[in-house]
Amino acid sequence: MTSLIDIAAEAEKKSAEVTDWAGRLGWVVGLLLFVAFVYWLMRQGWKWRGSLQSDLPELPTAPDPRGEAKLTLSGRYHGSTTAGQWLDRIVAHGLGTRSRVELTLTDAGIEVVRPGATDFFIPADRLREARLDKGIAGKVLAEGGLLIVTWAHGEQLLDSGFRSDRAAEHAAWVEAVNSMNSSNHASTTEGTAR
Incomplete structure (x- = not known):
């Protein structure tokens, strides 16, 4: 028959795995850095696409006598x-x-x-x-x-x-x-x- 002390010792071993905060914090920081890197790559891709399309002329603006709205x-x-x-x-x-x-x-x-x-x-x-x-x-x-x-x-x-x-x-x-x-x-x- 297991004693109350053995059960407490077994429970302590299981809870020790859950409270490894340094490992968890490392994973969270790593994940945040990865997300930031992916966002930076997407932004660079957007800028690159804009530079490829730089030959498009400026957008036209509305004339002063716009006329009546249809x-x-x-x-x-x-x-x-x-x-x-x-x-x-x-x-x-x-x-x-x-x-x-x-x-x-x-x-x-x-x-x-x-x-x-x-x-x-x-x-x-x-x-x-x-x-x-x-x-x-x-x-x-x-x-x-x-x-x-x-x-x-x-x-x-x-x-x-x-x-x-x-x-x-x-x-x-x-x-x-x-x-x-x-x-x-x-x-x-x-x-x-x-």
């Missing part, structure tokens, strides 16, 4: 990618920064106002198309959950992804941007034919 949208800006390559994120000039957004469509183009990030303007003659899609770099939603606007910036075509607070607004934006784009191309074609 449509407005409040929601989120999810980023921009190379057109047709939904995983190739553009980070130069702040285009990779997710933020709240206020979009305004006028005859001059689309004004993109982003609190806490760089605002920009997409002139009407640079608009190529708008469509509904399900994903852009870092964000995947249900089919048709994102409004994607394709536009020319410098020598490159970009896809910018937006999500309205009221998803039912997306269809009206697609129709308005695409009709604006087709009328711009028709007037350009008529001008060159004369």
Whole structure:
């Protein structure tokens, strides 16, 4: 029969393993250093991607006579990618920064106002198309959950992804941007034919 002293001695051995604070502290510090290192690598990758895309020109700003607003949208800006390559994120000039957004469509183009990030303007003659899609770099939603606007910036075509607070607004934006784009191309074609 085991005595009470033997049971206490056995319990003390088991508890001694749990209270090895130096070993635990070493593991916690090591894990924190590893997480910090991984974060630093991700930040360096982001900066490297930005330097690779440094050939993109500065973002256009809205003209002073903006014109009357045809449509407005409040929601989120999810980023921009190379057109047709939904995983190739553009980070130069702040285009990779997710933020709240206020979009305004006028005859001059689309004004993109982003609190806490760089605002920009997409002139009407640079608009190529708008469509509904399900994903852009870092964000995947249900089919048709994102409004994607394709536009020319410098020598490159970009896809910018937006999500309205009221998803039912997306269809009206697609129709308005695409009709604006087709009328711009028709007037350009008529001008060159004369």
